[in-house]
Amino acid sequence: MNSKAHWEHIYETKKPDQVSWFEPEATLSLALVRRVAPTRAEAIIDVGAGAATFVDGLLSAGYQHITVLDLSAAALLQAQRRLGERAQAVEWREADVLSAAFPNCAFDVWHDRAVFHFLTRAADRRAYVAQVRRALRPGGFALVATFAADGPSRCSGLEVARYSADSLHAEFGDDFRLLSSDRQTHVTPWGAEQPFTYCLCRYEPHASTRDAA
Numbered sequence: 267m268n269s270k271a272h273w274e275h276i277y278e279t280k281k282p283d284q285v286s287w288f289e290p291e292a293t294l295s296l297a298l299v300r301r302v303a304p305t306r307a308e309a310i311i312d313v314g315a316g317a318a319t320f321v322d323g324l325l326s327a328g329y330q331h332i333t334v335l336d337l338s339a340a341a342l343l344q345a346q347r348r349l350g351e352r353a354q355a356v357e358w359r360e361a362d363v364l365s366a367a368f369p370n371c372a373f374d375v376w377h378d379r380a381v382f383h384f385l386t387r388a389a390d391r392r393a394y395v396a397q398v399r400r401a402l403r404p405g406g407f408a409l410v411a412t413f414a415a416d417g418p419s420r421c422s423g424l425e426v427a428r429y430s431a432d433s434l435h436a437e438f439g440d441d442f443r444l445l446s447s448d449r450q451t452h453v454t455p456w457g458a459e460q461p462f463t464y465c466l467c468r469y470e471p472h473a474s475t476r477d478a479a
């Protein structure tokens with residue numbers, strides 16, 4: 267089963283609050299975004315957003331330039347149905363984050379919770395970071411959350427890579443200045459604990475690497 271078929275099947279057969287990664291409110295992500303995007307005019311993308319409630323929180327906080335991207339059409343539909351009319355204020359993209367066409371410097375904030383950790387091949391991780399470099403404006407922010415080094419080894423039945431703050435930051439490299447990291451224990455809808463690592467970085471490309479990206 268290819269990855270898209272896997273995720274479509276998940277979202278077609280499970281309710282939003284029946285998946286292990288469900289958060290009623292994306293409290294930590296929202297707090298970190300508010301810190302780096304204070305004006306509410308910033309362009310924010312949530313990649314691999316699934317049906318997450320992060321977009322609801324962004325809308326409630328007053329953000330006006332929100333893009334939600336996921337491989338799964340069924341996931342996006344769940345989020346759109348939940349939001350009702352408010353969904354019209356969001357740009358929805360059904361795409362693979364590794365190959366999606368992003369305009370250069372389109373976003374001020376790139377958010378990813380529980381997507382990067384599925385990239386178990388180094389070539390895919392490099393392709394992902396190249397996408398972040400393309401899509402983020404210099405001075406923009408990447409907020410990426412993965413399972414922590416002592417977190418589960420699988421998610422949604424798939425193998426994942428696990429990270430400390432240092433090893434996650436190292437995947438992005440020196441052009442991403444680590445502003446802060448957090449350890450968060452996510453509790454699944456059935457009460458299991460899953461430690462996450464959150465890294466918040468500012469994209470500060472050196473001229474040479476920016477030109478090469």
Ligand SMILES: C[S@@+](CC[C@H](N)C(=O)[O-])C[C@H]1O[C@@H](n2cnc3c(N)ncnc32)[C@H](O)[C@@H]1O
Nearest residue numbers: 273287314315316318336337338362363379380
């Ligand atoms: C574990 S879920 C996390 C969903 C959401 N970020 C959250 O925190 O609730 C992983 C999500 O990543 C999406 N996904 C996986 N690989 C992807 C890819 N290559 N491009 C875009 N989305 C992807 C899946 O469809 C799924 O919605």
